[in-house]
Amino acid sequence: MEDLAKAVMENALKLGAKYADIRIEQSRGEGFLLENGNVEQVSSDSTVGAGIRVLAKGAWGFYATTSLDRKSLLDATKRAYNMAVSSSQRVKEPCKLAPMKVVQDRDVIKVKKKMDDFPMEDRVQLAKDCDSAMRNVSKRIHRAAVSISGDTKKKLFCSTEGALIAHDMMKCYLSLRAVAHEAEITEDQYQLEGGTGGFEAIEKKNPIKLSQELARKTAELVKAPTAPTEEMTVIMDQDYVALLTHEIIGHPSEADRVLGKEAAWAGVAWWKGMIGQRVGSDLFNASDDPRIEGSLGYYKYDDEGVLAQEKVLIKDGVLVGHMHSRETAAIFGVEPNGGMRATSSQFVPLIRMGNTFIKPGDWTFEEMIEDVKHGIYAVGEKVPSIDNRRYNWQISSMWAYMIEKGELTTLLRDVTIAGTAPVFFKSIDAVGKDFILRPISSCAKGDPLQLMYMGNGGPHIRGRAQVIGTRGK
């Protein structure tokens, strides 16, 4: 396949491409959904595909195919080239790519329990054990759902500059859902675990214990009061911080968004042009780093063949950088930092988070809570609504506790926290040392839309925000 990829790249140059790359992928996936003890859906897929990107006359063209024979790939290259030439009719500013170190390498993810080492029957049994664990917690648990999936991907990246990188990847997910119902109140809570590597990544999370904890809390929530509506001190747990980081730090740090290239659908970034300016308190530090082994956002090279590295986004409260492609790096006059990923060979790469997080500080949770007279402790992430500049946000949490005189008191359901990015960031007065990276499995960007997996997280943080109770019954 390597020889074929090289031949296709040579052909792209002959056609007149200034630059081209190809991603050839072979994927295999297996998944199922188990509900209340029964497997409801089961599926298995095995697919191949190739995507060819061509830069010609200052414009991009791309073509993807599911036929991997020489003739089809050469035809796809020609189509991608023609696409670029057609696009170039209206290019005012020809695309330039920042130079990069071209490598030939192989990145093989460490996998202990491969797909065949942990067969579907055993995965179903694990799911059944999780399901029982959830439903045995309380009669209020009306529905328990467990899904376990794994997928492997072999990917070959080859470019006209001579890059040749083979990736051998595996990732897996465990999702748990508990629905409790009593006296017309329903609570539906969901938790995702996952990472790159084999099924050991799931097993080490202690799925049975996680299932019991999720179900116990969900069952308690149907009897819990709703949250008050007022501005107060808020402590967010790492899971809530993961979604907050994803939405209002990660997304606006994508340089294509900063430049307005995603304005039509995914939105823009409120901190455009603000590099070097203060956006939060001194305690506020954030980075993206795909190199964390086992994380869902792990990769060694991005889909332009650039070596992954830490991208410092916010340092001591000051905005210092963005995530880049080679194209946006050239526009900003910086080095490419390896932020380009495509969901599959059917799509062009976009600037994506790898693992974006708030960096840990030096507070313990106990220290954070002890001087709060009246506040709220938000646990877990549920659903976000963000404005198109990633400036104003409302994100619901799975549940919360009141904090009164330094102690956690009443459990609360239906809690939403609202804020405005710079105001909230500047209010951060405590950052925990208890850092956790969480998996995010389906982040939407692009047109046609691409769903991407990544890691997000941070430690507990404390600030001030608006808390909102439910408007429903």
Place this chain on the structure above:
Amino acid sequence: MSKAEFGKVLVYAQKIGADEAEVFFLDKQLVTVRMTGGQVLESKGVHDRGVGIRVVKDKCIGMTVTNDLTRESLEKTTKNALAIAKIRGPAKHWKSLPKPKKVKSVPRIFDKKVAEMDLEETVNLAIQMLDRAKDFSPKIVDVSGSLNVFTDNVHILNTHGVDVSQASTSILASITTEAEKGGSRSSGVGFQGSCSLKEFNPERVGEESADMAVRSLDAQKIEAGDYSLILEPFALAEVTSYVFAWAVISKTYQDKVSFFQGKLGKVVADKSLSIYDDSTMAGHLGATSFDDEGVPTRRVSLIEKGVFKNLLYDTFYASKDNAASTGNAKRAGDLLGRSYSSIPFPEPHNFVVDKGTQSKDELIEDTKRGILVGRIWYTYPLQPERGDFSTTTRSGAFLIQDGEIKKPILPVRIYDNLPRCLQNIGGLANDVKQVRPWFGYYLTASTIRFDGVKATPV
């Protein structure tokens, strides 16, 4: 791949012990032109084809997917489907894969001109959209958007004799425009979709978007409070796609997490409101003669004069309720349109909200204190079980006072409860349009007014 080859897959499935089998074959061509900064950002194409094979043995159901269409691969994939079906165990409620029924073709969902449109022609259409927006006014400072043109060729066969095929074409176009005047910046959106080239007007997309942006300049902040919220169709589509849809899907109702739980047959909305799922409308996006299991489609009444009438079913979830499929099995995928990789799941094809009798202008005249909005953003159910949703106004937002559009307004956040909004409909206009939000469902609807909605400046 020929029909004879599909037949061989079914025969093979039965030979190795399957009671029932189904082949879903899809051949898809998609061309996308993306624009940004007033220029074409990229053009891209995909040719994707493959099969989803579903087998049933002793009520155990398994589905496998491949895009290697050689005989060897198809047999291996079928064998694997049977193997994972056994792991699944029996679905006691399962009746059978769909039986053949008469399929009535929906007219005008395929246009040869669209299917055969060359790349240059597609890029030229995109440029016409772009140019119309750019040239609309000197105040226009940025234009971005996309044009997606795709053709789905689908063929579904099963061992009961279902054998249906269909080609459909779709053009989806949207333009986002930014205008600027003396430090004030605003945005507008234009959307158009059609199955045929004849019905597609690229210039209108650009014009709609630029016009909204220019009219929205000099926006001012408004006070927090209760307003009548008037949503134009493109804004309403976010609410129907991301908040309303899941409440009427049978799976949600079976899980008891719908905010309409226990309300089937009861009043859930103002009597002026009727909502359907209708995939039988000629020339409309989302229209299809049969669903992704080969069941003939029909108009499904969801809310009729305020009463909650039906849920959306595919074959699997219908069998759980001892009901019939409503023809809503969908295999939605990563790319636009169908996907051979997805397990069928009940979803809407095209929501239709019955129009009212008044014009949009009359609806505005009838409004004392309201917000008219063309595009809302990131509309999600923050408390899905309750129907609480949150959104912000993004484009074309205006303050209405005493029946008149007073001024464009800066973004506001809206946090409300959909069941409450549906009970408080202040009026429906008759300006029907078909739209589709970013990754949502098609909606054919007119402008609608919800009263007593809380809005807070962002």
